[in-house]
Amino acid sequence: MADRTDRTMIEFYGGLGVIGGSKIMISTPNARVLLDMGLDIPDGLDLFREPVRRRCGGELADYLNTGQAPELPGIYDPAQLPVQGPRADRSEALAVGDPRPTAIFLSHPHIDHDGMLGFVRAELSCHAHPETVELHRALAISGLGPVGRPVTLQPTPPGTAITVGDIVVEPIEVDHDVPGACGFLISTPDGRIGYTGDFNLHRNGGRRTSAFAERIRGVDALITETTLLSFDPLPAEPITEDEVLTVIGDRLAGPQLQLISAYERDVERAQAIIDLARQRGRTMIWPGQQATFLGLLGVRDVVTWDDSRRQRKAHQIAVANAIAAGTQPTTVGLAEVWDRPSDFLVQTDSADLPSLLDLPISVGTGWLHSQGEPLGPFMSTWQPFMDWLEHLGVEVVPAGSSGHAGPQALIEMVKQIAPGTVYPIHGFRPETAAHLLGAPQTEARTIVPAAGIRYPLR
Ligand SMILES: [Zn+2]
CATH class of the missing domain: 3.60.15.10 (Ribonuclease Z/Hydroxyacylglutathione hydrolase-like)
Structure with a gap:
């Protein structure tokens, strides 16, 4: 015993x-x-x-x-x-x-x-x-x-x-x-x-x-x-998802291209942001890996880039895998985004900062930070990201809430x-x-x- x-x-x-x-x-x-x-x-x-x-x-x-x-x-x-x-x-x-x-x-x-x-x-x-x-x-x-x-x-x-x-x-x-x-x-x-x-x-x-x-x-x-x-000091109680969407919605009302970093594993919020963007006349565009992931989980109206925007290899492989798995993602080309910047909301790729140069960023373009990468100043990728946004004149807009x-x-x-x-x-x-x-x-x-x-x- x-x-x-x-x-x-x-x-x-x-x-x-x-x-x-x-x-x-x-x-x-x-x-x-x-x-x-x-x-x-x-x-x-x-x-x-x-x-x-x-x-x-x-x-x-x-x-x-x-x-x-x-x-x-x-x-x-x-x-x-x-x-x-x-x-x-x-x-x-x-x-x-x-x-x-x-x-x-x-x-x-x-x-x-x-x-x-x-x-x-x-x-x-x-x-x-x-x-x-x-x-x-x-x-x-x-x-x-x-x-x-x-x-x-x-x-x-x-x-x-x-x-x-x-x-x-x-x-x-x-x-x-x-x-x-x-x-x-x-x-x-x-x-x-x-x-x-x-x-x-x-x-x-x-x-x-x-x-x-x-x-x-x-x-x-x-x-x-x-x-x-x-x-x-201790933080305030986190805001609700409705409040998060209000912050994002306000930003989507403007006439410029808007950028966002949402965390794709928060599938519920990803769908809510896609839907909100559509209500505001915008298409949200995800990098290939995130688009593939969300598409496989049944998220509606997921859109990624076509070949006119060169994405990292990992994104190309993911899209190829999605097609092999029988899901054909909807795509958008860079020309459309340059023609009508205010019709789009673009998810950034924190591992590919120069790709920001592809986009029609102008005064009034904001980066909505909604729990996506880079997560915060404790990450070594944060400061380079901030430097790029500052160089391009993109305003950082906190638009998240802790889980x-x-x-x-x-x-x-x-x-x-x-x-x-x-x-x-x-x-x-x-x-x-x-x-x-x-x-x-x-x-x-x-x-x-x-x-x-x-x-x-x-
Ligand atoms: Zn957790």
């Missing part, structure tokens, strides 16, 4: 003091469940930032050798572990599979949650919402998917309880800014754990999130994202769930988050998790 202290354990392999990189292992002596497999976002210097190019096929080895991936036992594909380099001596131990049944559960398809799925051992099942599975298929065809081996996901509808040894995992939908977002209720022999994934209460009235909170009410431990507690819960919404959630213990992760300031989410605001005990520590559920 196992000792009480080595029964259900929680270990954190990412998301500590950083936004993203979530990887949480729940284990008993009989089973293991890994929640998310996000790409690590270094809290210090990111050695792989632009203009560094990752080495195709050797990404996991390079991440492990630089300490930018954690040593997850029995999870990695042995074929991708380093054979030389500073950490190669660890590969033998990492290559050994764990005898316990092990499964991975993906909360939602954002790179800081799914970016390392291509590094996983082939025999491990990875469960995801059916919409996430569809989205991953579209990512793969568009050349936008995770690196590593092709990802195979097990479609697992919300509400379906999956048994892994003596652990039961139930995915429950939450509101976020990508299709198929889920949190999880994990039942173990020692008690119940709730994991939020990423969530908010301001999209679609927060109905899914509220139902999730109700379903996991009273869990022994709650692992929650704390993205919007990362900043000092994460605002500070008040987070506190409300914890109150509603009333967990025994809260583990704040996925934020820059976990100590502040713990302070804000614990007593006296709520009745929960808080633990700021650290790497390399196994936390007993009891």
